[in-house]
Amino acid sequence: MKLFLTHIIAFLSICSFGQTVSDRTITIDPNLSVQNYEHFKRLTLNSPDSPIEYLDGFKFEWGYTYKVSVRETKLRSTLSDGTQYDYVLNHIISKTKVSDTTQFKLFLDPSRYYHKVDSREQLMNITLKLINDNIYLYFDNVEIEVPDHLKIIFNEIVAGKTSRLGHFIFINEKRIRLVHL
Template structure:
């Protein structure tokens, strides 16, 4: 019985830590990640060592890898969207620019909402800026070369969601290299 009491004590001790914030340093990737959320799609932070998707007060810039200090607090129960932790931004520990032609993948979906009858203007994630540039989720400019424009436009016009290959150009501008 003492083993069982020890188990119960350990369980009670562990459950008392739920809700306490733990300070830690996490990595944030140099590009945002595409996420299918509950009723819509969005771009979120990409962190290989945490579940963070958004940090109030953190000013993200494309093309930089970050080490950031956060408070991480385990929620008492998992939210309906799968969220298990709450994060509070403390400070940027390091910010490192990636080499400009570094390649990465990003999912491109021209529709923000899952519903077929969503308002056309509100539903668009891609806005045609000029002959060679699109603005995606109002967060990043995508440069499309004349050689790849027909392929990109075809997916865009037909509303096809595709995994794309990209490289960093500068600031919030990336270059489309093709679809997978």
């Protein structure tokens, strides 16, 4: 009965709003990426088989590859940022930990916004926040462990002098380690 009602609701939303709704299975990669959004930068999901950037109802953990069932809604018109689909999590099919030696790339950018900000917005603009001597919180999302031999170059990024592509490995679901810049 519940499945029948779900299908009826989906059918009515298609008829009344001109949107296409379907259930799909997609893969979500074990790391997020920095996206240059309309007015700021943010971390988004990666998928080899979907343009998904955000998944309503999904709690991402670093270092795990997911297979998920989603409700995909093709929007009637493309949003100003290029978004064409909306996604809602149905359920997680599988969650698989990747090897601790798996390397991935992540762009390191010290600023969230493209423009200069006034003093009231400065704290929100900072993407790399020092937790302790060698650990930083990036985009308020993931801890980055920085080895001593990379601190000088990394501190140039933190100071806003440069942005760089970093190579990382997974430590746990909340922390990654920089291995190369």
